[in-house]
Amino acid sequence: MTYLLRLELPDVPGSLGIVASAIGESGADIEAIMVVEKTDHGTAVDDVLLRLPQGTMPDSVLSACNSLDGVSVLWISRYGAGSNLTMDLELVEQLTVDPAEAYSRMLQLMPATFRVDWAVRVRHTGDGAAEIIDRTEAAPDEVHWVEVDRARRIESWDENQVICAIPLGAEVFLLGRRGGPEFLDSEVARMGHLVSLSTSIRHGAHT
Numbered sequence: 392m393t394y395l396l397r398l399e400l401p402d403v404p405g406s407l408g409i410v411a412s413a414i415g416e417s418g419a420d421i422e423a424i425m426v427v428e429k430t431d432h433g434t435a436v437d438d439v440l441l442r443l444p445q446g447t448m449p450d451s452v453l454s455a456c457n458s459l460d461g462v463s464v465l466w467i468s469r470y471g472a473g474s475n476l477t478m479d480l481e482l483v484e485q486l487t488v489d490p491a492e493a494y495s496r497m498l499q500l501m502p503a504t505f506r507v508d509w510a511v512r513v514r515h516t517g518d519g520a521a522e523i524i525d526r527t528e529a530a531p532d533e534v535h536w537v538e539v540d541r542a543r544r545i546e547s548w549d550e551n552q553v554i555c556a557i558p559l560g561a562e563v564f565l566l567g568r569r570g571g572p573e574f575l576d577s578e579v580a581r582m583g584h585l586v587s588l589s590t591s592i593r594h595g596a597h598t
Contacts, residue, residue, distance in 0.1 A: 394441045394449055394467055395506055397572050401461040402435040410462060417455040418447040428577040466572035486592050493593035498525050505578060507566045514562045534565055542583030544574050555579055557586045
């Protein structure tokens with residue numbers, strides 16, 4: 392079973408190695424590590440993709456990490472997107488393969504790239520509702536329309552989800568995580584930047 396672990400640890404040499412050793416001793420295998428954000432108070436937030444063998448509980452990983460000085464587990468959950476963490480540059484490269492379909496391709500790549508459960512592209516119907524133009528398989532059948540002028544976290548209409556919105560002209564990308572973790576400022580900035588890049592790539596196909 393694959394899990395995604397988000398933790399905060401001291402941003403000093405050797406910290407990640409200590410954490411990795413503790414995770415290994417708990418019985419889990421690390422498949423990927425990504426630095427999500429570095430904070431202003433001397434810590435880093437990392438995402439760790441784990442594979443737990445049959446019979447091993449995630450509680451053992453939590454206990455191992457929480458026993459380390461200065462290390463805090465922010466969130467752990469099963470990771471439905473599998474073990475492929477698509478990085479930003481790889482995503483952009485895939486968008487350039489077929490620029491005319493950049494928006495559609497961007498949408499389908501969002502769950503793996505940003506570790507979200509679903510993504511939709513919507514437009515305003517004029518009566519306060521949102522019409523879904525494109526969606527990933529796990530997306531809800533209905534979402535709410537939100538007015539945003541920049542990529543940002545929004546108040547969720549579902550208490551079990553956290554949601555981020557990215558404007559796209561008259562349309563909006565909505566990304567959701569069931570149960571968390573909350574979107575960090577660095578993630579929101581990346582989302583806004585990559586959606587802007589997808590627009591540039593798409594427009595380039597029509598010039």
